[in-house]
Amino acid sequence: MELRQDEKITTSQAVIGIATFVLGSEIVILPRVASDAIGTPDAWISIFLGGVISTCLGVVCAKLSLRFPTSNYYEISPKLVGKPIGFLVNLIYIFSLMMTGAYQVRIQAEVVRHYLLDDTPIAFTAICFLAVSTYLVLGGMNPMFRLFELLFPLSTFVFFLVMVLCLQDFQIENFRPVLSEGVLPVLLGLKAASLPLYGFEIILFFTPIMNEPKKAVKAVVASNSITILVYVTVLVIVIGNLSSEVVRTLTWPTIEVIRSIEIPGAFFSNFELFFIVIWVIEMYTTLVVSHYFSSLGISQLFSIKIKYCYFIVIPLIYWVAFYPKNINGVFSLGDINGYIAIFISGIVPVLLLLIAKLKSWRGQNV
Amino acid sequence: MVVGLAIDKGKKKGEIILTNQFVNTIEGTKEEPGVSNYYNIKTTGGAMMETVKNVSNLTDNSPYYTHLKVIVIGEEVAATTNLMEITNWFLRHHELRRTIQIIIAKGKAEKILTSKLEKRTIPAVELWGMTQNIRETKKMPRFVTLGEMGIKMTDEMSFLVQSVVPLQQGLKMAGAAVISGKERKLIGWLTDEEMNWANFLVNQRKGKEGGVIKVLDEKTKKPIVYNNQNIKRKIVVSRKNGDLSFLVKVYTEGYLLEDWSLTENSFENNYIRTVEKQLTAELKKQTTSVLNKMQKKLKADVFGFRTQLRIDDYPTWKKLKTNWDTEFSKIPIEVQAEVKILEFGGKGNKLPKR
Numbered sequence: 001m002e003l004r005q006d007e008k009i010t011t012s013q014a015v016i017g018i019a020t021f022v023l024g025s026e027i028v029i030l031p032r033v034a035s036d037a038i039g040t041p042d043a044w045i046s047i048f049l050g051g052v053i054s055t056c057l058g059v060v061c062a063k064l065s066l067r068f069p070t071s072n073y074y075e076i077s078p079k080l081v082g083k084p085i086g087f088l089v090n091l092i093y094i095f096s097l098m099m100t101g102a103y104q105v106r107i108q109a110e111v112v113r114h115y116l117l118d119d120t121p122i123a124f125t126a127i128c129f130l131a132v133s134t135y136l137v138l139g140g141m142n143p144m145f146r147l148f149e150l151l152f153p154l155s156t157f158v159f160f161l162v163m164v165l166c167l168q169d170f171q172i173e174n175f176r177p178v179l180s181e182g183v184l185p186v187l188l189g190l191k192a193a194s195l196p197l198y199g200f201e202i203i204l205f206f207t208p209i210m211n212e213p214k215k216a217v218k219a220v221v222a223s224n225s226i227t228i229l230v231y232v233t234v235l236v237i238v239i240g241n242l243s244s245e246v247v248r249t250l251t252w253p254t255i256e257v258i259r260s261i262e263i264p265g266a267f268f269s270n271f272e273l274f275f276i277v278i279w280v281i282e283m284y285t286t287l288v289v290s291h292y293f294s295s296l297g298i299s300q301l302f303s304i305k306i307k308y309c310y311f312i313v314i315p316l317i318y319w320v321a322f323y324p325k326n327i328n329g330v331f332s333l334g335d336i337n338g339y340i341a342i343f344i345s346g347i348v349p350v351l352l353l354l355i356a357k358l359k360s361w362r363g364q365n366v
Numbered sequence: 367m368v369v370g371l372a373i374d375k376g377k378k379k380g381e382i383i384l385t386n387q388f389v390n391t392i393e394g395t396k397e398e399p400g401v402s403n404y405y406n407i408k409t410t411g412g413a414m415m416e417t418v419k420n421v422s423n424l425t426d427n428s429p430y431y432t433h434l435k436v437i438v439i440g441e442e443v444a445a446t447t448n449l450m451e452i453t454n455w456f457l458r459h460h461e462l463r464r465t466i467q468i469i470i471a472k473g474k475a476e477k478i479l480t481s482k483l484e485k486r487t488i489p490a491v492e493l494w495g496m497t498q499n500i501r502e503t504k505k506m507p508r509f510v511t512l513g514e515m516g517i518k519m520t521d522e523m524s525f526l527v528q529s530v531v532p533l534q535q536g537l538k539m540a541g542a543a544v545i546s547g548k549e550r551k552l553i554g555w556l557t558d559e560e561m562n563w564a565n566f567l568v569n570q571r572k573g574k575e576g577g578v579i580k581v582l583d584e585k586t587k588k589p590i591v592y593n594n595q596n597i598k599r600k601i602v603v604s605r606k607n608g609d610l611s612f613l614v615k616v617y618t619e620g621y622l623l624e625d626w627s628l629t630e631n632s633f634e635n636n637y638i639r640t641v642e643k644q645l646t647a648e649l650k651k652q653t654t655s656v657l658n659k660m661q662k663k664l665k666a667d668v669f670g671f672r673t674q675l676r677i678d679d680y681p682t683w684k685k686l687k688t689n690w691d692t693e694f695s696k697i698p699i700e701v702q703a704e705v706k707i708l709e710f711g712g713k714g715n716k717l718p719k720r
Contacts, residue, residue: 114460115460118460171571173673173677176676176677177676177677177678177680180676180680242517243517243520243521245520245521246516246517246520246521249520256464256513259463259464259465260463260464260465260511260513262465269463269465
């Protein structure tokens, strides 16, 4: 992909792009998933460790992309492992992106139905969501990143503001004693707790379009620090308010905590409205990124004009989003998506980097 | 728009009677004398959601619960039904907020919502206002919200709920109902006098001020009243030769705001010390007796000893966890009290020094 210099993205746009893609629907269910996997209140340690690991993997992705400064993920893998396997890897990646998008669409629709519009069919909110995403994607890469740059600081600010309001019922006793059952549960829960942290492999698309590609490693580390901070904050606030036992029994623990905020006198309440608004924005940006890059993948893989791919992707995302028949199906869709993400953004880039190193060691010019 | 709910037991087995208190929103008639600003609708059913849906058969205003303020649970329901089952629907439905106050009524809950108030306000709204008064008086426990109740019942923690009785005209907050953590049922009551002292033993996150201690002066037999400003309560877990015991340190500071004895002289530090000593003795005596009642008679740990044990001695806690309330009743507990008088208001003695 060749872009004019002024169409390229800045480093801060890349940081925000990655963070905004990684942060999504998981904010509202992570406390339950993580506490359930760990069983003690130490989930925040797990997610912190998971964050360190994901940052390392992100650096691997960035290093890989720096070896091919002009090609993106879809172009790198065929170069390294040959056309057929590369094609397969790309196909899985496209599917993984679409699944991420579909998951955002469905979770968004479910939460909006549960808390805001209980008589509106979820298909309607989902279609609106997809339509707005298509509108932005049609404008191309630059409007996308400019919008992220505008929305991300705003949504992060509101997010932390709401979290500060949650402090009034915060009880530090819920975390004590730390590591009550030893280190083992924390390590066992690492996998479940770190699923929402994946998505940093998107840097493989950003490096070729960055105006300073050398800063790719810095961008990954910076954006991962943001996501770790956000997720650890959510976990600490939610478990501190509800205790880890109770978190495990609630469907949307984060929203339940925010629903209990009441400024004394009960005059100001309904803070979940603010939260759901910024959180829907957060999911929207995730959807936009996956919509755009999965269309790009289809366009590059099958040599179709990208204009058409934007529309080809919509029914596919919609179909995946509405494939699960009930809410438990939706949650297992999220789990499957997480496992594919571990494969595609954890294992594959490491292998690709190793192959690239081997090849250059053998003196092949790649 | 429903602002209050009362849950009672029906005549048949397993039947629930639900009283919905609606705000009368019909325009124009509210100001006219004789028109009430609320109306109650009573339905019966086997489960909560079913009972709620039955309301729509009786009125054109289907109930809308987002502005619900209080849920009053009748004594009979609370003592016989698992409260976790009763509150399940409330915690699931998106219209209900987790901040609704739960109150247990002595006798029938319905009577609370139908009681005549001199102010002619809506009983549910009046009751909600009363629940917030923990800053003014310590003769009731801090309010329990629906969400907190859910948390405590999931954690199998015993707790205190505000309780209310109907009077000839009006309502009275009367001490506390004790809910057992394991059975999740009402197991006993604390009178408002006992509650005054129990509040010193509870970990007060909010509402540390308010509440008084009254003693009769040893020499003059005249009352002295101390107004509490701050409570600090600390539990120390100790293990000597494998025997578990607790030490509760209660510290309170506040103002000396009433003294009937003519010989008082609050400008003298010695006098303040003697008053403090009497207040401390009274606090220790009363808290010990409340603690005894909770341990021996009701067998429920509502003061949070379990949390401290979990933090300080996790292996022991794990062993005792399943039957904690019974284990709790066997553990010796010592109370250490301290009362500190910070000031005495605008008048220090009755007569100038001669």
